[in-house]
Amino acid sequence: MREDLRTVERVRETTGGRMVIMVDATQAQSSGNWQPGVQWDYKRAYDTAVQLERLGVYWLEEPLARYDFARVAELNRAVQIPLAGGENNRGLHEFREMCTPNVYDVLQPEPLVMEGLTGLRKVGLLEEAFGKRIVPHHGGGNIGTVATLYLVASWPHAPYWDVLHDPPVAPYENRFAIFTQPPKVGKDGLVKVPEGPGLGVEIDPGMILPG
Ligand SMILES: [Mg+2]
Structure with missing residues (x-):
């Protein structure tokens, strides 16, 4: 501990109060008793x-x-x-059970785990009705992440857009390289929602491996 x-503390010192810090204990990664790393009681x-x-x-x-x-x-x-939590929970019923009793304040549904964007939209409405915040998780990192951006932008109860960004090994730009004009996260942490048709992004055919 x-x-x-x-x-x-080191992150706080280094960023000098310029960044909001969230901490992930990753204690819900396993569906059963086995849990990688230190197990919290x-x-x-x-x-x-x-x-x-x-x-x-x-x-x-x-x-x-x-x-x-x-x-x-x-x-x-x-x-x-x-x-916060819920990135590994499935189905609308699990999120309903997490609202009563008051399990999490911030829900993080992951469309890759729970019935895609259709399921994610339902959870978004549920959490709004229960007065909770929602910050969708997206482990895919490319097209689906852009789709979650639209939902986050449309939800008054979604304070953040979650993007996997682990420089220098795995900066978010790597997975966005599939797009001809990828959305860019500014130095202030803000991103402009793409305004083109559909999701507003186009895939570079040169980035698709021949089948
Ligand atoms: Mg997590």
């Missing part, structure tokens, strides 16, 4: 959440197991920092 908190999740709150972190993501809805809701009642 000390090492985790030190990491967040309730106390570890609670103690970490309290410290992250002190550091001004925007959200704590996936603090406990994927289907441990009751305990996540218990943690949510006990701490002030918003809890």
Whole structure:
């Protein structure tokens, strides 16, 4: 835990308050008992959440197991920092169960996991009705990510657009290289929604491997 908190402190020091910081505990990656890396129990999740709150972190993501809805809701009642999660949850019914009781404050439905963009649109309406925030996850990184941009831009309860960006190994530009004129994220973290027909992006045929 000390090492985790030190990491967040170093990010804060380096960015000098210019960036909003979210922390992902990735405790809901496994659907069962097995979990890669360090496995958190309730106390570890609670103690970490309290410290992250002190550091001004925007959200704590996936603090406990994927289907441990009751305990996540218990943690949510006990701490002030918003809890986020749901990137591995499937179907509208799971998101409905996460709204009552109050499991997460910010839902992160992933269209690759839960019935595509049609499912994502339904969850968007559900979360708006429950007064929650939504920040869709998109692990695909290219066309689907642009599709989520349109939904995020149209949802008053979607404060962020989530893009996989891990420079220098995997900057988001790599997966967007499939487009002739890819959307660009500015230095301020803002992005302009493409205005062309359809999704507003065109695929460069030269980037498609012959079948
Ligand atoms: Mg995550």
